[in-house]
Amino acid sequence: MLLATHYMTTKNYEAVIGMEIHAELATKTKMFCSCLNAPFESEPNANTCPLCMGMPGTLPVINTQAVEWTVDLGYDLGSTVAEFTKWDRKNYYYPDLPKGYQISQYDLPLLEGGAIEFKDSTGEVKRIELTRVHLEEDTGKLVHAADNQSSLVDYNRAGVPLLELVTEPVIHDAETAKKFCQTYQFILQRRGIARASMEKGEMRCEANISVRPVGSKEFGTKVEVKNLNSFRVVERAIKYEIERQIEALENGEELVQETRGWDEVKQKTFSQRKKETAADYRYFPEPDLPPVTPSSLWDLATKARDVRPMPHAEAAEIVSQYGLAQDVAEMFTSDLDAYGFWTELVTELAEPTDQQKEQLKIAASTYVNNDAVRVLNTPQQVELAGLVALGTISKSQIREVVTAVVEKGLEPAEVVETLGLKQMSDESAIEQLVDEVLGENADAVEKIKGGDNKAIGFLVGQVMRKAQGKANPGVVNKILKEKLE
Ligand SMILES: [Zn+2]
Structure with missing residues (x-):
C-alpha cells in the first residue's frame, strides 16, 4: 500500500527544473592573457603569468576567438547575438581565485534566448528555451592532501574561457534534463569549440529544482544541485531531489533555498550551504576591458548563413539525402567520433551517384553494426568505409581487410593493394x-x-x-x- 500512496502523491506535484551548464572553450590561449589554455597537460602552475595570477598593475586583453566561437554557437542555438555587450566583475574570495573577482557578464550577456531541441524516448521533439549564454573565466583548482591537513592550488585552469548557459525553468523530469545536457554537449563538440568532457570537468552541470502542486502557477522553493559530473548523475540526482522535496512537503516540512551536492556513495543529495544572492557578489562593470560590439568585428550575415541544424534535424537531413536508416543517422548526430566518421565519408563523395549512395548506406551500417571494424582507429575506419562507399571493395571483403590491417600493420588501402582485393567496378x-x-x-x-x-x-x-x-x-x-x- 505504501508504494501506491507514494505514486499518488508524486502525481499531485510537478517538478520545475532549470539547467545551468559551464563549458570550457578549447581556445589556444586563456580568456584574458596569452597563457596556454591547457589545464590538464602541464605541470601545476606552468601556464600562469602575472595577469592570471592576479598581480596588481596588469591589464586583461580579450581573447576574440572565444567571443567569435560564442557568436557562432549563438546562431546554432537561434539566440539573439548582442549588439553591445560588456564585462563585469563578480567579487568573491576563494583560494582558487587569485584576483579576488571573476570577470563575467552580468546584465548584458553575449547571447540571449534561443533553444535546444531533441527527440525524447517516444520520438517526439522537445524544445527547451534558453535564457542566456555568457562568457567568463574559469577558476584554478584546489588539490587537497590525503591527510586533509593541507591543500595545494594549481592555477593552470585559472582564466580559461568558460561559457555559461542558463535555461528557462521549463524542464519537468530528470530524463529530459539529461537528454538536454547530452544534446548541448554534442552541439559544442560538433562546432569544435569545446571538448566538453564531463569526466574531466570540461563541462559541468547544475540543476535548479523546485516542486509545486499540479496546476499551481507559483514556483516552489528552489534548490540548486551542483557537481553533477556525469550524465548518469544528472538524471539520478534530479530524480532523487524531486522525490526528497515532495516527501518533505507531504510531511509538512518547509524547504530552504540552498545549494546541495551529490553523494555518489549514498546516492543522495546533501546540503552544502545557503544560497548566495546576486547582491552578495557586488557585481560592477569591469573598468579594464572595453565593451564588445560583434557586428563591428565580424560579418554577422555570413555567420548567420553558417548555422548548423539541431542534431535531430541533421539526422532527418541525412535520412532524406542519403537514405540511411533512422537509428544509424541518429547515431551519427549524437556521438562525436561517429559524426567525424560520417562527415569525412560524405566529403569524399561530394556528389554521389545513386550507386555510390547505395554503397554509402552499406558503409554507414558497416560502421554502426560491424564489431570487427571497431578494432580500427577512426582514420582507418573512415578509410575502410570509404573503400566500401567508392565500390573499391565489397561488403563481404571487410572482415578480410580488417584482419590484414591488424595482423600486417598496414593501412586499409595498402591491404587492398597488397592482397589484390580491389573490386572490379570498371x-x-x-x-x-x-x-x-x-x-x-x-x-x-x-x-x-x-x-x-x-x-x-x-x-x-x-x-x-x-x-x-x-x-x-x-x-x-x-x-x-x-x-x-
Ligand atoms: Zn596568464
Whole structure:
C-alpha cells in the first residue's frame, strides 16, 4: 500500500527544473592573457603569468576567438547575438581565485534566448528555451592532501574561457534534463569549440529544482544541485531531489533555498550551504576591458548563413539525402567520433551517384553494426568505409581487410593493394566478361528468354567466377539485365 500512496502523491506535484551548464572553450590561449589554455597537460602552475595570477598593475586583453566561437554557437542555438555587450566583475574570495573577482557578464550577456531541441524516448521533439549564454573565466583548482591537513592550488585552469548557459525553468523530469545536457554537449563538440568532457570537468552541470502542486502557477522553493559530473548523475540526482522535496512537503516540512551536492556513495543529495544572492557578489562593470560590439568585428550575415541544424534535424537531413536508416543517422548526430566518421565519408563523395549512395548506406551500417571494424582507429575506419562507399571493395571483403590491417600493420588501402582485393567496378571490363559468359551459355540465355529468371543467378555466378569474386555484383547484375532485354 505504501508504494501506491507514494505514486499518488508524486502525481499531485510537478517538478520545475532549470539547467545551468559551464563549458570550457578549447581556445589556444586563456580568456584574458596569452597563457596556454591547457589545464590538464602541464605541470601545476606552468601556464600562469602575472595577469592570471592576479598581480596588481596588469591589464586583461580579450581573447576574440572565444567571443567569435560564442557568436557562432549563438546562431546554432537561434539566440539573439548582442549588439553591445560588456564585462563585469563578480567579487568573491576563494583560494582558487587569485584576483579576488571573476570577470563575467552580468546584465548584458553575449547571447540571449534561443533553444535546444531533441527527440525524447517516444520520438517526439522537445524544445527547451534558453535564457542566456555568457562568457567568463574559469577558476584554478584546489588539490587537497590525503591527510586533509593541507591543500595545494594549481592555477593552470585559472582564466580559461568558460561559457555559461542558463535555461528557462521549463524542464519537468530528470530524463529530459539529461537528454538536454547530452544534446548541448554534442552541439559544442560538433562546432569544435569545446571538448566538453564531463569526466574531466570540461563541462559541468547544475540543476535548479523546485516542486509545486499540479496546476499551481507559483514556483516552489528552489534548490540548486551542483557537481553533477556525469550524465548518469544528472538524471539520478534530479530524480532523487524531486522525490526528497515532495516527501518533505507531504510531511509538512518547509524547504530552504540552498545549494546541495551529490553523494555518489549514498546516492543522495546533501546540503552544502545557503544560497548566495546576486547582491552578495557586488557585481560592477569591469573598468579594464572595453565593451564588445560583434557586428563591428565580424560579418554577422555570413555567420548567420553558417548555422548548423539541431542534431535531430541533421539526422532527418541525412535520412532524406542519403537514405540511411533512422537509428544509424541518429547515431551519427549524437556521438562525436561517429559524426567525424560520417562527415569525412560524405566529403569524399561530394556528389554521389545513386550507386555510390547505395554503397554509402552499406558503409554507414558497416560502421554502426560491424564489431570487427571497431578494432580500427577512426582514420582507418573512415578509410575502410570509404573503400566500401567508392565500390573499391565489397561488403563481404571487410572482415578480410580488417584482419590484414591488424595482423600486417598496414593501412586499409595498402591491404587492398597488397592482397589484390580491389573490386572490379570498371563497366567495360565487366561487360567483356558478361559477353564471354553469354556466348558460352546459350542454353541458359534461351531459358531466360522463355521466362525462367532463375537462370540469371547462374549467369551472375559464372561472371563472378571469371572475375575471381572481385566483380562488383551490382554492376554485373545491371549489365546482364541490359544485355538480356
Ligand atoms: Zn596568464
